Amino acid sequence: MLEAERMNLATLRQRALAYAELMRLDKPVGTLLLLWPTLAALWIAAQGAPPTTLVAAFAVGVLLMRSCGCVINDIADRNVDGLVERTAQRPLPTGRVTLFGAFALCTALAIGALGVALTLNAPAIRLAFVGMAIAALYPFAKRWTHVPQLVLGAAFSWGIPMAFAAATGTVPPLAWLLFAGSLLWVVAYDTEYAMADRRDDRRAGVKSLAVLLGRADRAAIAALQCAALAAFIGVGAVAGYGIAWFVALAVAAGILASQHWMLREREPAACMNAFRSNAWVGFALFAGAVFEHGLTGKQA
Numbered sequence: 001m002l003e004a005e006r007m008n009l010a011t012l013r014q015r016a017l018a019y020a021e022l023m024r025l026d027k028p029v030g031t032l033l034l035l036w037p038t039l040a041a042l043w044i045a046a047q048g049a050p051p052t053t054l055v056a057a058f059a060v061g062v063l064l065m066r067s068c069g070c071v072i073n074d075i076a077d078r079n080v081d082g083l084v085e086r087t088a089q090r091p092l093p094t095g096r097v098t099l100f101g102a103f104a105l106c107t108a109l110a111i112g113a114l115g116v117a118l119t120l121n122a123p124a125i126r127l128a129f130v131g132m133a134i135a136a137l138y139p140f141a142k143r144w145t146h147v148p149q150l151v152l153g154a155a156f157s158w159g160i161p162m163a164f165a166a167a168t169g170t171v172p173p174l175a176w177l178l179f180a181g182s183l184l185w186v187v188a189y190d191t192e193y194a195m196a197d198r199r200d201d202r203r204a205g206v207k208s209l210a211v212l213l214g215r216a217d218r219a220a221i222a223a224l225q226c227a228a229l230a231a232f233i234g235v236g237a238v239a240g241y242g243i244a245w246f247v248a249l250a251v252a253a254g255i256l257a258s259q260h261w262m263l264r265e266r267e268p269a270a271c272m273n274a275f276r277s278n279a280w281v282g283f284a285l286f287a288g289a290v291f292e293h294g295l296t297g298k299q300a
Contacts, residue, residue, distance in 0.1 A: 018096035023067035029276050035062045036282030037182045038159030040289040045167035048293020061116040068109035069135045075102050076139035084200040124166035131158035146212035153186035181231030188224035189278040196268040225256045241292050248288025252281045
């Protein structure tokens, strides 16, 4: 009897770990890449003093939406992931999670994210529905176009207009400038991510900018990063920011420059390391917004 109980507990633990892996809870970089620009926007919109309830709502919402997006992605890619070395051991292609279980988890996460969104004001709620639609579209964009990174860029940057709407009730031009910079940055780092899978993606018929660009990939990434930094500089200029913001951008630029050393041989593991380092770029943006306004909040 005791042995049977141990076996049941072990089975439950393995199943829970499989569902956690499906949500990418074991890989927090993606959550951080979504969280930092969203919080930076919230700090900018609220002049450095966002309500604790808003910070909590966006933090929880980011986790739920990123997890939901990962489940949608794996459902869409369930017949492809097994052909790609890096994704072959994911829960769906290995059978550790059933398709029904994945749909059930996706539904629960979407309901949870919607519940969080409904605590926000009306303008932010309307934007939340648009964001959900963009997130659901991304996995299928890889079937239709070589630029699914643009869709991901919009999805991962959508927290920016939502943050402004939630904090101020409006989405000013400053928010869209920050959104544009974030979108360009996301396209760049997701191209780094796609570089790691390029060989397998070609064989599996998956489209991406890395596949489309070939040997022009690094030059394109550099151009996107420069354009993103230019947009972030514009944010600082429009907002009247001082040294804290621009020091943060200098740190971000240094991290972005270091990625090109990692990418020099286009080796898959190095491409993934370059991708992961973008979490620090996002943190630099957030830190710049926080210190620009002061830890207790002040007018720019």
